[in-house]
Amino acid sequence: MDLTAERLLGSASRLSRDPETEIDWDAPVGDGYGMSPEWSTLYGTPYWDELSEEQQRELTRHESASTATTGIWFEMILQQLILRDIYDKPARSPEFQWALTEIADECRHSIMFAKATTRLVDPAYRPRLLARELGRMFKTVATGETAYAAILVAEEVLDVMQRDWMRDNRVEPLVRTVNHIHVVEESRHMVFAREETRERLAGAGRGRRWVSALVIAIAADMIVSSMVGREVYVNAGLDVDRAVREARQNEHHRSLLRTSCANLMDFLGSVGLLTPAASRVYRRTGLL
């Protein structure tokens, strides 16, 4: 573990990015898409085709802001999980120092996301109450592999989307930059989360693995289903019931989600966390 942590610290010193100085926060924001349109929850549905291009663009900006807010929510959970995990670890160890570096990264990311959403759309988003309360519980009790694998789930799903958006020149330049900053630093966090998950699971019995696998799957469900909620459609001026209904049946979106989770599922499978019960949850959520 310390070896990995040491490498990651080295990597961070080689390239860390500071959104405060790297992004010109006073520059005017254009009217580009908030995300690649193909990533919209409505893309590919009849409703999407009825929208004007301007409405489509507006919708993606709200979806993007809402997704980023989910990112902030989860990054807060994550910071607490890590802080609790390393609470009594020796401060001189690379693992400890890396953990604090990661917390610092996440902290900067959350501020960056918060600012970017302000520039992108007027309304502020928040995950729904149930998710917030479950998150509150999770961050207080989760430990070991459950904590780290849940971190991994959240980051991986976001990561794949953001890689698409950052390369897409239809997307608003501010969003592209913000996403690339996140992708770079997140790649180190995911390496760390995988390593921790593997390490914590070594020697775990079948019972514990079964429970952990299920908890992680439920956390994944909560994260993914929190990304875009009803208010997004309200604020984008859409027929909410119809939007929710068509989004729920949107196989194109489910297919993108499955693709973005493919590496994650490979990993979970390789460490024995794809138990039948967990797989059922992932299938329902549309990740498997």
Next chain:
Amino acid sequence: MTFVISGDCCSDASCVAVCPMNSIHPAPGEPGFGTGASLFVDPRTCIDCGACADICPVDAAKPADRSAPADVERNAAYFADREPLEATDLDTWEPVSYQVWGGGPRRVLVVGAGPAGMYATRELLLRTTAEITVVDRSEHLGGLVRFGVAPDHPQTKQIIDTFERLVRHPRVHWRPRTDAAALRSGGGRGSDGRGLPDGYDAVVHAIGARRSRRLGIAGEDTACTAENFVAWYNGRPDAPPPPALVGPGAVVVGNGNVALDIARLLLSDEEQLRRTDLVPDVRRTLAASGIKKVVLLGRRGPDQAAYTEPALRELLAVAGDRVELRYQARPTAWTSAGLTLDSGEVIAAGNLFTAIGFEGRPVDGLPFDAERGIVPNVRGAVVGRPGHYVAGWIKRGARGGIGVNKACAQETVMTLVSSSRGAASPGS
């Protein structure tokens, strides 16, 4: 420090998708992808995050301080006369492309559980909601990864673990020991008139190209083909036993990595063989062969040789001066005295191995291009047979490593999904 990719890389490009700095090339779609053996890390832009190593299914990406100096060198050399791609200039990345959902097939049959079939299955799982039946005439999945890749390359074989997880997916029905012929209804003409087996909307034929090409010289029948020898040393259950191994000299005709695999195994000593996962019988036979020297024969010059540099390096490390590389040589006859070349020279040898490539076999009910040994297709769709698709070696010919079949299968599934969609879908 930086990360580097070793010669064990099978080019499945998993690392390309996770590298946050766009440091790994050639990526699929870039010139050079699928022709060389491996990918490379640009040391000028790599930030050591380790994401590539984390994702690599065969442990080919490693930190430089844990890699062979020659690998570090190779990675750096690849970029020597290329401009570094500035990852923060996001327009230097490959642009995104999407495949839009449009109904997709309900049931798909995948024939062949080698890399092409398994990557196609994976892609179908991601891109469609279809139920997928995977059949293979073998009892095991993996195709040539299990029964081709040399047993002293256990890392390369690790990709089989990934394939095995795929057939456990609830939407996949895995039927080993099933020949495609058994599924064909009405002699290749199903009730739908398209020759599809009953109940399937599409078939992906990923049956590979197993048969060795022939030299076409007198006496060849007593030589050993790569097909048979490789199957034997990998313990394929139905592999014919090789002819008696007679020392001290042997000739391997061929200049690709398979020829090098054979030469390397023939010249490995007992100690080296013990470190492989050879079945005991094969190991004993190889150790007792008495073969001390191998001549490797190439038809053209060293510049045109098909082997990769890491493979050559590995052979030389094992064999030293017990292997002789001969180029511009054309064999004309094989007798118990040895191999006669067109120059009249006779190379004395007790065994001849032929490894000059593989070719596909015609598939019942599908057209066949005998010249290229493939089923003629357009981006994976079999010409003139709606509903039939090909992937892997039977689609492209017997070229390219394991991972190249991933991009190949992705292309096929993309074609399959878009043609099952019809013209009237949104967004396309």
